[in-house]
Amino acid sequence: MQTETLDQVRQSLLEPAGIGSNELDRTMSRMLNGGVDYADLYFQYGRHESWALEEGHVKNATRSIEQGVGARAISGEKTGFAYSDDLVVPALLEAASSARAIARQGGEGTAPVVWRKGVSLALYGDIDPLVTLADEDKVSLLERVERAARAMDSRVQQVMVSLAGSYEMVMVLRSDGLAAADVRPLVRMNVTVIVEQEGRREQGTAGGGGRTGYEFFVDQDRAFGYAREAVRQALVNLEARPAPAGAMPVVLGPGWPGILLHEAIGHGLEGDFNRKGTSAFANRLGERVASEHCTVVDDGTLSGRRGSLNIDDEGTPTQRTVLIENGILRGYLHDTLNARLMGHAPTGNGRRESYAHIPMPRMTNTYMLAGAQHPEEIIRSVKRGLYAVNFGGGQVDITSGKFVFSASEAYTIENGRIGAPVKGATLIGNGPDVLTRVSMVGNDMQLDPGVGTCGKDGQSVPVGVGQPTMLIDGLTVGGTEG
Amino acid sequence: MVEVKEQTDRSRVLSDGELASTVQQALEEARHFGATAAEASASAGAGLSVTARLGETETIEHHRDKDLSVTVYFGDRTGSATTSDLSRKAVRETVRAACTIARYTASDPCAGLADPKHMARDIPDLDLCRPWALTAEQAIDLALQCEDAARSVDPRIVNSEGATVSSHQGTDVYGNTHGFLGTVKATRHGVSCAVISQDDTGMQRDYWYTAARDSKDLEDVASIGRKAAARTLRRLGARKIRTQKADVVFEAPVASSLLSHFVNAARGGSLYRNASFLVGALGRMVFAPDVEIVERPHLAKCLGSAPFDDEGVATRDRTVVSGGRLEGYFLDSYAARKLGLETTGNAGGVHNLAIRTGGSSLPELLKKMDRGLLVTEMIGFGINIVTGDYSRGAAGFWVEHGEIQYPVEEITIAGNLGEMFRNLAEVADDVDSRSTLLTGSIWIPGMMIAGS
Numbered sequence: 001m002q003t004e005t006l007d008q009v010r011q012s013l014l015e016p017a018g019i020g021s022n023e024l025d026r027t028m029s030r031m032l033n034g035g036v037d038y039a040d041l042y043f044q045y046g047r048h049e050s051w052a053l054e055e056g057h058v059k060n061a062t063r064s065i066e067q068g069v070g071a072r073a074i075s076g077e078k079t080g081f082a083y084s085d086d087l088v089v090p091a092l093l094e095a096a097s098s099a100r101a102i103a104r105q106g107g108e109g110t111a112p113v114v115w116r117k118g119v120s121l122a123l124y125g126d127i128d129p130l131v132t133l134a135d136e137d138k139v140s141l142l143e144r145v146e147r148a149a150r151a152m153d154s155r156v157q158q159v160m161v162s163l164a165g166s167y168e169m170v171m172v173l174r175s176d177g178l179a180a181a182d183v184r185p186l187v188r189m190n191v192t193v194i195v196e197q198e199g200r201r202e203q204g205t206a207g208g209g210g211r212t213g214y215e216f217f218v219d220q221d222r223a224f225g226y227a228r229e230a231v232r233q234a235l236v237n238l239e240a241r242p243a244p245a246g247a248m249p250v251v252l253g254p255g256w257p258g259i260l261l262h263e264a265i266g267h268g269l270e271g272d273f274n275r276k277g278t279s280a281f282a283n284r285l286g287e288r289v290a291s292e293h294c295t296v297v298d299d300g301t302l303s304g305r306r307g308s309l310n311i312d313d314e315g316t317p318t319q320r321t322v323l324i325e326n327g328i329l330r331g332y333l334h335d336t337l338n339a340r341l342m343g344h345a346p347t348g349n350g351r352r353e354s355y356a357h358i359p360m361p362r363m364t365n366t367y368m369l370a371g372a373q374h375p376e377e378i379i380r381s382v383k384r385g386l387y388a389v390n391f392g393g394g395q396v397d398i399t400s401g402k403f404v405f406s407a408s409e410a411y412t413i414e415n416g417r418i419g420a421p422v423k424g425a426t427l428i429g430n431g432p433d434v435l436t437r438v439s440m441v442g443n444d445m446q447l448d449p450g451v452g453t454c455g456k457d458g459q460s461v462p463v464g465v466g467q468p469t470m471l472i473d474g475l476t477v478g479g480t481e482g
Numbered sequence: 483m484v485e486v487k488e489q490t491d492r493s494r495v496l497s498d499g500e501l502a503s504t505v506q507q508a509l510e511e512a513r514h515f516g517a518t519a520a521e522a523s524a525s526a527g528a529g530l531s532v533t534a535r536l537g538e539t540e541t542i543e544h545h546r547d548k549d550l551s552v553t554v555y556f557g558d559r560t561g562s563a564t565t566s567d568l569s570r571k572a573v574r575e576t577v578r579a580a581c582t583i584a585r586y587t588a589s590d591p592c593a594g595l596a597d598p599k600h601m602a603r604d605i606p607d608l609d610l611c612r613p614w615a616l617t618a619e620q621a622i623d624l625a626l627q628c629e630d631a632a633r634s635v636d637p638r639i640v641n642s643e644g645a646t647v648s649s650h651q652g653t654d655v656y657g658n659t660h661g662f663l664g665t666v667k668a669t670r671h672g673v674s675c676a677v678i679s680q681d682d683t684g685m686q687r688d689y690w691y692t693a694a695r696d697s698k699d700l701e702d703v704a705s706i707g708r709k710a711a712a713r714t715l716r717r718l719g720a721r722k723i724r725t726q727k728a729d730v731v732f733e734a735p736v737a738s739s740l741l742s743h744f745v746n747a748a749r750g751g752s753l754y755r756n757a758s759f760l761v762g763a764l765g766r767m768v769f770a771p772d773v774e775i776v777e778r779p780h781l782a783k784c785l786g787s788a789p790f791d792d793e794g795v796a797t798r799d800r801t802v803v804s805g806g807r808l809e810g811y812f813l814d815s816y817a818a819r820k821l822g823l824e825t826t827g828n829a830g831g832v833h834n835l836a837i838r839t840g841g842s843s844l845p846e847l848l849k850k851m852d853r854g855l856l857v858t859e860m861i862g863f864g865i866n867i868v869t870g871d872y873s874r875g876a877a878g879f880w881v882e883h884g885e886i887q888y889p890v891e892e893i894t895i896a897g898n899l900g901e902m903f904r905n906l907a908e909v910a911d912d913v914d915s916r917s918t919l920l921t922g923s924i925w926i927p928g929m930m931i932a933g934s
Contacts, residue, residue, distance in 0.1 A: 054755065057588030060553075062562035063579045065572070082544035085566040098544045101618065135586045158755050194757055194868065201756060203868045243873075245896065245932035246725035276535075277641055278678055280685065358541065393863040395875070399678055399687035400720075402892050404862035404875035426864035426873040426894045428932075478864065478873040478894025480930045482725055 005126060006117055009171045009181035013043050013067075017087040024173060025112045027071070031096045032113075032175055035075050035103030038336070039175040041096075042070040042313060043087070044355040049130055050164040053142040070355040071095040074337060075103035083356045115173070118180030119317050121310040123303050124211035126183035129165040132213030138163055141214075141223060149193055149227040155238070156231060157201070158194040163187075165214060172315035180315035186210075186306065186462060188450070189217050191226040195234040204234030205408075208449030210304045233390065233409050236421045243410065243425035243479025249382050250427065250475040251413065253389035254375070255446035258465035261296055262366050262454065263394040263403040264431040265289070269323050269331070270361040270456075271338030271349075273398050280401030280432045281329065289329045290435030293371050293470075296324040298333055300348055300364030306450040307365035307464030314350035314359055321347045323366075324435070335361045353459040363454060367466030371441025375469040378440045380416040386477050387411045387418055388427065401431040426478040434472060442469030496526040496548060496568065498653050498665050504568050505657040508552045511577040512659070517554040517584075519595050519659045520577075523792070524550045524568065527652025532618055534625035535644030537633075542618050545650065554580045558589045592819035595793065598660045600815070600825055602796035605789045609782045611667040612696035614649045621647040624673065624703050631707030632677045638718065639711050641678040643687065648672050649697070662794040670785065671697045675710040679718055686717035688859070693916045695783045713858070716879075720889035723880060723933045729854030729907075730895055730929045731847055733878070734914040734922050736860050741775075741919040743899055745832050747867050748808065750817020759870035759900050760808070768808045770906045772840075775803035779833035786918025792830030800826070802835065806904075836920040839911040844923045847910040849884035851925055856881055857895065870899035893933040902926045 014020070024041070031039035044067060051061040068085040069092055080102025084091035133141070142161045149159045164187065171181040190207035206229035210216055217223040252260060265281070273279035281289065290296070300318025302308050309318045314336050322330045334342070335350030338361055351362035379387060387410065394405030406426045412419035447466035454463040496504075501524045512520030526548040533540045550573060551564040561583030565576040629645035649671045657663040674691035690709040692701035732740060752758035760768060769775075779797035781787050788797055793815055801809050813821070814829035827833075848856060857878040864873035873896040879886045910922040 057590065058586065059590045059593065060560045060562055060587055061583045062564065063583060064564040065576070066566045068566065078539050079541045081541065082546075084546065085548060095544075102539070102542050135582075139586050158757065160755070194755065196756070201761075201868055203757065203866075243896075245894075245930050247932075247934055276643070278643060278685075278687065356545070356547065358543065395861040395863070397687065397859075397861060397877075399685050400717075400877075400891060402861070402875065402877070404864070404894070406862055406864035406873065423869075423871050424864065424866055424873065425896065426862050426875055428862075428875045428892055428894050430892060476722075476892065476894060476932050476934070478875070478896045478930075478932045480873075480896045480898075482727060482930060 005120065005183055006179060006181040009169045009183065013045050013169055013171055018089060019092065023089050023092065027092050027096045028113050028173065028175060030093060031071065031073050031100045033100060036073045036100055037076065038074040040072050040314065041173045042355050043171040044068060044168065046166060046168040047130060048166040050162060051138050051142060053146055053161040056146060058139045058142055068355040069095060071099040072358065073100040073102055077341060078102050079358060081358050113175060113177050115179045116177050118178045118311060118315045120180060120182065121301055121317055123301060123308045123310055124185060127185050127213055128167040129185045129187045129213045130167055132215060141217065145191060145223050145227050148224050149191060149231055152228065152231045153195065153235060155195040155197050155235065156193050157196045160192045162190045170313065172313065174315060178315045180311050182310045185212060187212060187214055187216060189223060189226060191230040193230045193234050195238060197238050200238060202234050202237035204230040204232065204237060206230040206233065207451050210306050210450045211308060212304050236409060240421040240423045242481045243422040244386065244477055244481050245479040247474045247476050249385035250472050250477065251379055251382060251385065251387045252470050254442065254444045254469050255466060256448040257388060257391055258367055258448060258467035259391055259394045259405050261368055261467060262363060262463065262465050263396040263405055264429060264434050265296065265323065266363045266366045267396050268398050268401065268431050269333055271332045271334040271342065272361050274332050275338045275342050279398045284329050287329055288327050289432055290324050290327040291438045292327045293441040294324055294327050294435050294438055295369045297322050297369065298363055298366045302365050305365050305447065305464045306452065306462045309364060312348045312350045313352045316346045316348045316350060318348035318364055333361045333363060335359050351461050353461060357459050360456060362456065362461050363463050365447065365464035365466065367447060368468060370443050370445035370468045373440050373442050375442045375444050378442055378469050378471050379413060379418060381440065381471065382413045383415060385413045387413050396431060402428065403431050404428045422479065428476045428478060434475065437473040438470050439473050440471040444468050498655065501526055501653055501655040502663060502665065504550055504573060505655050505663065507570065507573050508550060508577055509657055509659055511574050512552065512554045515577060515581040516556065517581060518557055519555040520552065521595055521658035522550060522552045523654060523656040525652060525654040527650060529648060529650030530616065530618060530621060531646060531648040532621040532625055533644045533646045534622055534629050535642055537626065537630065539622050540644055550576060552577050552580050554584055555594055556584045558591050558593045559584045559587050560590065560593045561587060592816055595658050595660060596795045596815035596825055600795040601660055601662045602664060602790035602794060605664055606780055608780055608787045608789060610695050610787060611669050613651050613669055614671050614697040616649045628673055628675050628703035628707040631704035632675050632711040635708055635711035636715055638679045638681055638715060639677050640680045643676040645673065645675040645707065656792065656794055658794055664790050664794060666789065669695055671700060673700055673703050673706050675707050677710050677714050679714045681718050683719045686714055686720065688713040688717055693785065695785065699783065717877065717889045720877065720891035722892050723890050723931065725932050727928055728931055729851050729925065729927045731851055731854065731856045732924045732926065733856060733858045734912045736857055737921045737924040738914060738917040738919040739860065740924055741835055741837060741921055743865055744903065745812055745835065747899065748811050750811060750813040750821065752867055753811060754817055754820035757868050759868065763808050764811060766808060767806045769803055769806040769903045771806040773803055773806045773906055774838040775835060776801050777833060777835050781834050784834050785916070786832065786834040788833045791827045795825050795827045795829065797827040797833050832918065834918055834920060837909055839913060839922045840908040842908065842910050844910045844912045847908060847923055847925055848881050850908065851881060852884050853882050855890065855931060856886065872897050872899050872902065893931055896930045896932065
């Protein structure tokens with residue numbers, strides 16, 4: 001699989017540009033001149049499209065093509081980086097020269113790198129999603145989903161449906177001789193509805209996707225499922241009362257609420273922050289950071305998932321990394337640079353938004369393993385609290401450990417029963433201690449539907465999250481009712 | 483100090499003439515493929531960004547980007563495409579891709595170019611391009627000085643995320659089949675620094691930065707470092723406060739986010755979709771009666787200045803809010819047609835939106851507030867533009883008797899943007915000129931604070 005992929009990517013990416021093994025050798029030896037410990041080249045070609053429907057019609061769509069090469073040279077803890085969006089030999093050599101200027105010059109020529117093919121997983125097919133559905137059928141799918149959403153309730157005023165797909169080929173060449181390639185499909189669909197009742201307007205939104213073709217949305221009726229879910233959420237919000245304010249027990253539903261894990265602990269366990277000692281989790285390996293009910297992993301090897309990768313953007317195969325095991329901090333997420341500087345092994349978490357960005361340690365699919373309790377049992381145990389099942393985005397200050405995530409669908413819990421819906425509210429907590437207050441974990445672990453995008457230092461990458469239902473004994477809920 | 487070869491040809495990007503002919507080619511190809519109208523924008527830029535951390539160079543990044551985006555119209559059907567390859571062949575294929583899409587999109591009577599009568603005729607020189615002949619070596623020197631100033635302030639500054647110095651120059655060309663072709667060259671330079679303080683209460687991080695079109699207008703690097711350190715130190719010992727209703731002052735750098743929510747709610751795309759709490763608010767009171775908000779797109783050297791918008795429409799000074807009343811939305815020509823109005827020259831965004839200040843300094847504003855919360859940082863995205871519901875994570879300082887008492891963290895502030903705007907009490911004169919949304923610190927009475 002990997003051999004074929006590497007040859008295929010070489011043929012479609014490098015050969016048309018006149019970049020052969022001589023040119024690659026020349027580029028790499030130019031980067032390795034004097035003082036450079038490690039260098040890599042990252043070639044990328046991407047095709048993207050998006051189709052958007054509103055007011056009943058697909059009014060516009062856009063296609064884009066992007067290609068380029070990034071050259072990186074590392075000397076100790078210093079990184080030199082340059083890129084070019086022209087895939088031609090002079091631009092490649094120039095990027096290499098700019099990148100290696102990070103290191104003290106001197107020393108002429110190194111022995112040519114002997115290339116070896118890297119190991120890769122096979123978590124998705126090397127398909128081009130853009131051609132998995134004819135253009136007229138994309139339009140027709142969006143129109144049918146729109147009509148279905150409108151037919152669900154007379155209070156539906158606006159329906160917006162979007163469909164996006166991308167096809168990417170990447171190739172990594174490293175100074176240690178590793179040569180690896182990957183072909184990465186990714187699709188995403190989203191439905192947003194606005195409902196109106198007696199002058200009050202509310203919205204609901206749902207969607208999903210993965211590393212597959214557009215048939216994903218037709219299979220299992222998924223596209224219409226998003227429409228039903230968006231309408232349901234919007235109608236629930238029409239009945240929502242102001243949310244409570246203050247610290248209280250919070251039950252989080254399964255699946256997407258796992259962004260709690262992503263924000264509260266995931267970012268704080270990324271290798272760069274821990275090497276630099278800027279994370280609230282720095283130097284805490286082996287310590288208790290969660291209750292014994294909590295085992296959290298980052299797993300890039302789940303078949304077809306949005307956050308999965310056959311290899312990371314440094315050519316390392318992804319893996320399942322245990323971050324927290326029965327409450328004890330076990331591991332960090334690493335790229336090659338931070339792993340080397342900390343004396344750890346890379347974990348396949350070196351990711352970058354594109355050839356024009358420097359790789360960093362990033363999450364893939366981050367989730368908590370299932371516990372023993374039935375979800376109803378968990379809700380029944382709460383006298384007064386909040387049951388939050390859907391969320392928008394979140395954010396974290398990794399140094400102070402404070403994190404937030406914003407509920408978009410939540411209910412009060414009164415005497416062990418789910419009560420009235422409440423308006424969206426931000427939940428805030430402290431990453432290093434929030435999981436120590438997890439007192440019950442459900443047996444209903446779910447992954448999110450494939451909607452997550454994570455931002456760090458201005459770079460966006462697709463990610464996944466997941467968790468079972470869980471009870472946190474005290475979390476501050478940012479509502480308006482004192 | 484590492485030896486760094488000077489980057490000699492950072493300016494070797496496409497010339498303005500080459501970009502303009504790329505745009506012309508795209509428009510000609512569109513006609514060739516049968517489009518009735520078309521618009522294209524091409525941009526090219528180059529830059530340098532260096533970071534120094536703990537007294538050493540950490541990264542040197544060289545940026546060079548270019549792209550072309552094309553929109554074609556076949557009557558009232560639309561298609562778009564973009565490419566980063568500006569070769570003649572790639573431009574033709576990109577236009578072809580846009581034309582193919584237009585075969586499948588629905589006809590939309592509101593689609594099309596902006597009306598020719600709105601095209602900018604005299605394009606003023608807004609002095610937006612002040613190149614900085616900065617070598618990587620000089621940039622590293624400045625970053626080292628900046629970080630050193632921060633780390634020298636106090637022994638409790640124990641760690642650093644580093645200081646970054648960056649410089650970017652770019653050219654944007656926009657043209658359409660009305661015959662409009664406009665070029666804007668612009669620069670942006672900046673210095674930022676983020677450090678970490680620690681005492682027995684824990685670690686805190688904060689930062690400060692400067693940004694300008696002209697390197698001469700940048701704040702001194704040592705001053706940036708010292709401010710970053712001071713802001714980080716003052717957060718040590720932060721605590722939670724109890725849940726309560728209280729007044730809130732948003733410090734100027736975070737107050738601009740309130741203006742951005744206003745822009746989001748009053749922009750065409752939110753309005754014609756009925757996805758805003760300001761639907762139908764034109765001519766109505768949406769702010770407190772003494773609030774004045776103006777747009778000033780032609781301020782020389784300002785970061786938000788632009789002679790024309792993304793459709794070639796002339797930008798002009800205008801009043802957006804007068805006496806608290808909403809006088810204008812933020813519209814491109816599509817949204818304007820949907821709403822039966824005229825474009826306001828806001829395709830692509832706003833250009834220097836400024837809220838009138840009340841003449842008090844921030845300390846004076848805190849005196850007037852007497853008791854409440856000064857918010858200096860917010861995290862999270864708990865803003866619902868459809869309803870105006872607002873709930874965000876916050877950090878800052880508790881104020882009693884008009885004076886800062888102690889730092890506060892792990893709390894949320896919540897309210898409804900509609901009410902917050904109508905209750906807006908006063909804007910201080912500490913305007914943050916680094917933003918395209920120009921405001922001083924804003925005092926909003928009666929918000930809900932959730933804490934312990």
